[in-house]
Amino acid sequence: MTTTVKMKRRGLTLVQRRSISGLMFISPFVIGFIIFYVFSIGMTVRFALSNSIDTETGFQFTGFAGLRYFNEAFSVHPSFRQILTQSLGNMIIDVPLILFFSLFMALMLNQKFKGRTVARAIFFLPVLLNSPSIATALSTAQGTIIGGNSPVSTVVMDAVGGSGGFNIDFYLGLLGDAIPQTILDYIAGAVSRISTIVTSSGVQIIIFLAALQSISPSLYEVAKIEGATPYETFWKVTFPMVSPLLVTNMVYTVVDSFITSQVLDLAYRTTFNDNNYSLGSVFSLVSMLSVCGILLIAGLWVSKRTFYQN
Amino acid sequence: MNIIHKGRSLWVKAKSDTQLHNERNRIVRSTKKFIMSIFRLILIVGIAYVIISPLIGIVVSSFFSNEDQYSPLVYLIPQTPTLERYQLAITRLDYFRVMGNNLLYVVSLTVVQLAICSMVGYGFARFNFPFKRLLFGCVIVMIVLPAHTIMLPLYMTFRNFDPLWLFSLFGGEKVNLLSTPVPLYLLSIFGTGLRSGLYIYIFNQFFRGLPKEIEEASFVDGGGTFFTFLRVMIPNAIPSIITVTLFSLVWQYNDLFYANAFNVSDNIVLSKRLNTLGATIANRDRVVDPNIQQLYVYAGIVLMILPMVIIYVFLQRRFIEGVERSGIVG
Numbered sequence: 246m247t248t249t250v251k252m253k254r255r256g257l258t259l260v261q262r263r264s265i266s267g268l269m270f271i272s273p274f275v276i277g278f279i280i281f282y283v284f285s286i287g288m289t290v291r292f293a294l295s296n297s298i299d300t301e302t303g304f305q306f307t308g309f310a311g312l313r314y315f316n317e318a319f320s321v322h323p324s325f326r327q328i329l330t331q332s333l334g335n336m337i338i339d340v341p342l343i344l345f346f347s348l349f350m351a352l353m354l355n356q357k358f359k360g361r362t363v364a365r366a367i368f369f370l371p372v373l374l375n376s377p378s379i380a381t382a383l384s385t386a387q388g389t390i391i392g393g394n395s396p397v398s399t400v401v402m403d404a405v406g407g408s409g410g411f412n413i414d415f416y417l418g419l420l421g422d423a424i425p426q427t428i429l430d431y432i433a434g435a436v437s438r439i440s441t442i443v444t445s446s447g448v449q450i451i452i453f454l455a456a457l458q459s460i461s462p463s464l465y466e467v468a469k470i471e472g473a474t475p476y477e478t479f480w481k482v483t484f485p486m487v488s489p490l491l492v493t494n495m496v497y498t499v500v501d502s503f504i505t506s507q508v509l510d511l512a513y514r515t516t517f518n519d520n521n522y523s524l525g526s527v528f529s530l531v532s533m534l535s536v537c538g539i540l541l542i543a544g545l546w547v548s549k550r551t552f553y554q555n
Numbered sequence: 556m557n558i559i560h561k562g563r564s565l566w567v568k569a570k571s572d573t574q575l576h577n578e579r580n581r582i583v584r585s586t587k588k589f590i591m592s593i594f595r596l597i598l599i600v601g602i603a604y605v606i607i608s609p610l611i612g613i614v615v616s617s618f619f620s621n622e623d624q625y626s627p628l629v630y631l632i633p634q635t636p637t638l639e640r641y642q643l644a645i646t647r648l649d650y651f652r653v654m655g656n657n658l659l660y661v662v663s664l665t666v667v668q669l670a671i672c673s674m675v676g677y678g679f680a681r682f683n684f685p686f687k688r689l690l691f692g693c694v695i696v697m698i699v700l701p702a703h704t705i706m707l708p709l710y711m712t713f714r715n716f717d718p719l720w721l722f723s724l725f726g727g728e729k730v731n732l733l734s735t736p737v738p739l740y741l742l743s744i745f746g747t748g749l750r751s752g753l754y755i756y757i758f759n760q761f762f763r764g765l766p767k768e769i770e771e772a773s774f775v776d777g778g779g780t781f782f783t784f785l786r787v788m789i790p791n792a793i794p795s796i797i798t799v800t801l802f803s804l805v806w807q808y809n810d811l812f813y814a815n816a817f818n819v820s821d822n823i824v825l826s827k828r829l830n831t832l833g834a835t836i837a838n839r840d841r842v843v844d845p846n847i848q849q850l851y852v853y854a855g856i857v858l859m860i861l862p863m864v865i866i867y868v869f870l871q872r873r874f875i876e877g878v879e880r881s882g883i884v885g
Contacts, residue, residue, distance in 0.1 A: 260683075263682055263683065264682060264683055264684035264685070265684075266682065266780040266781075267678050267681070267682020267683065267684040267687075268678075268682075268684050269678075270674050270675060270677055270678025270682065270784075271674075271675045271678035271679060271690065273671050273674070273675065273744065273745050273746045274671070274675040274690075274693075274694070274745065274746035274747070274751075274755065275690065275693075276745055277742070277744075277745025277746045277747040278693050278697065278745075278746070278747060280712075280718055280745065281709065281712065281742060281745065281747045282693075282696070282697065282700075282705070282747060284708065284712070285705035285708035285709055285712065286700075286705060286708075288705075288707075288708035288711065289704070289705055289707065289708055292707065292708075350602070353595055353598065353599065354599075356595070358592065358595065358596075362871075362872065364599050364603065366867075366871050367603045367606055367607060368602075368603070368606065369867075369871075369874075370606055370607070370610075370867075371606055372805065373805055373809075373860065373863050373864065373867055374610065374860055375809070376808075376809030376811070376826060376859075376860075377809065377810075377811045377812065377826075378809065378811045378826030378827070378829050378830050378859070379809075379826075379829070379856050379859065379860070381811070381830050382829050382830055382832060382833065382852050382855065382856060383852070383856070385830075385833055385834075385852075439605060440605060443602055443605050443606055444606065496698065496699065497753075500698065500699060500701060503701065504701050504703055509703050509704070512704075513703070513706065516706070516707050517706075517707075517710075517816075522707060525707060526707060529703075529704040529705070529706075529707075530704075532704070533700060533704045536699075537699065537700075540699060
């Protein structure tokens with residue numbers, strides 16, 4: 246006489262329903278990623294491995310070429326190897342400088358002083374003005390005058406009508422005996438890149454600032470009570486707490502400098518100006534893989550030293 | 556002997572005098588602080604100068620007349636300022652019409668990006684579904700691999716637009732979408748637009764940081780999933796919305812790469828016009844002197860950055876606070 250209440254499950258469980266609505270939310274991205282990314286990467290690989298011709302109606306593959314175009318890129322093309330190493334080299338030099346500079350500036354802008362908001366606004370300004378069209382317009386306008394590209398600072402020099410040359414090598418040479426030449430060269434390079442470094446670290450400064458603001462003040466209080474010097478406080482409290490963001494910032498910086506690098510420019514020109522699709526694809530693939538390699542190695546190296554709270 | 560003795564006793568007295576000790580420490584500390592603040596001031600002013608000086612140079616020279624440009628006496632302040640550069644630049648850029656179109660284009664793209672990226676970010680932040688980690692890995696791949704590397708396939712895709720062969724399956728024609736702004740809208744709608752990966756990441760981090768209780772309250776009160784997202788989660792995400800809005804506006808506005816690759820008309824994209832402004836003025840208005848041509852380009856640059864600077868001035872404060880709370884930090 247027991248009434249067996251049969252729990253009839255109607256439709257889906259809550260978990261299943263949740264997972265379906267989750268998939269609904271991300272569905273635009275999944276579709277887009279498959280159509281535009283997976284498909285495109287596949288096609289790039291296919292281009293790189295086969296001969297192709299451009300016809301009126303589109304392109305046609307005319308047979309498998311194997312590694313011929315890779316071979317051509319590395320041993321026949323006059324400048325690819327040089328441009329690749331140069332771009333990657335610049336990246337490796339610039340990225341640590343930008344990270345160091347932006348952390349330093351974030352520390353500075355995080356202190357309390359008069360005019361802090363104005364200073365922050367100014368430091369973010371380059372992000373607004375860092376437009377390729379402005380850079381191109383400027384460099385073409387300059388190019389007609391001196392016959393070559395030139396950094397913005399000389400524009401100002403011309404604009405304000407002065408030519409205040411300052412030979413930094415001379416002053417650094419005075420230190421020549423005390424400091425090894427390679428370090429001097431690096432410093433001189435860093436100084437001459439200061440404009441690039443400053444203008445490309447706007448977003449990173451903001452991210453580090455955000456990280457600094459999120460550190461709980463009680464940590465500093467403890468450090469102070471325990472008698473830590475400011476130097477110790479920085480290395481034992483501040484740095485570990487912002488270190489997770491170091492990886493984020495590094496990825497952002499590397500990708501950002503990759504976008505503006507010469508090697509991508511070369512790939513673009515080979516593809517669209519010379520209509521050499523296969524070679525252009527090889528250039529993109531090789532540069533893409535090397536940047537991924539750099540990111541992977543650097544990411545692993547940094548994240549080993551990163552402090553995570555949980 | 557006596558003097559030495561006296562001196563020593565004075566020294567001992569001074570050493571044990573805590574008031575003097577404290578006083579001295581205070582002076583040392585305040586001097587240190589003062590020196591630090593001077594150092595900071597010099598550094599910040601110096602670097603701010605590096606950032607602003609090109610801008611000052613450009614703005615100032617755009618008011619130079621021909622005489623000023625060549626006068627060795629003129630430094631920063633023009634003797635005979637003129638608005639002629641702006642007049643011609645506005646005409647040749649077709650400034651007001653193109654700017655209107657451009658703003659419409661950029662704002663609409665930003666709205667699409669906001670809608671899609673917030674949705675996807677929310678989906679990743681709050682739901683569990685199979686292959687979640689793998690799919691989020693795809694977002695990271697999208698951040699790391701800029702579209703620049705896959706431009707050729709994208710170009711091909713849009714030249715013969717036939718998504719997953721669906722059009723030809725149903726007997727339709729392949730469509731050429733190049734020279735229209737449609738490709739960028741399509742990319743944005745499907746969450747793969749200009750830096751969409753970064754925006755998805757920002758929204759994901761932000762939504763993960765919000766308390767679950769507000770959502771649960773909404774469910775208990777009978778709100779559906781989508782209703783909860785739209786009416787409960789979005790209003791709570793204002794800081795990250797401001798961040799993404801500003802980033803998206805600025806980057807889309809400054810973008811030249813997509814505009815060139817998809818051959819978007821220069822009636823919509825001002826930056827393309829600016830690119831050729833120097834040549835246009837040289838050829839159409841017979842301004843042969845490159846030094847003078849340059850002044851027109853400067854005026855064009857000022858005109859181009861003006862709207863973004865205005866937007867930034869209004870959003871600046873909320874923006875920087877917004878970034879600090881917008882969950883980039885996670």
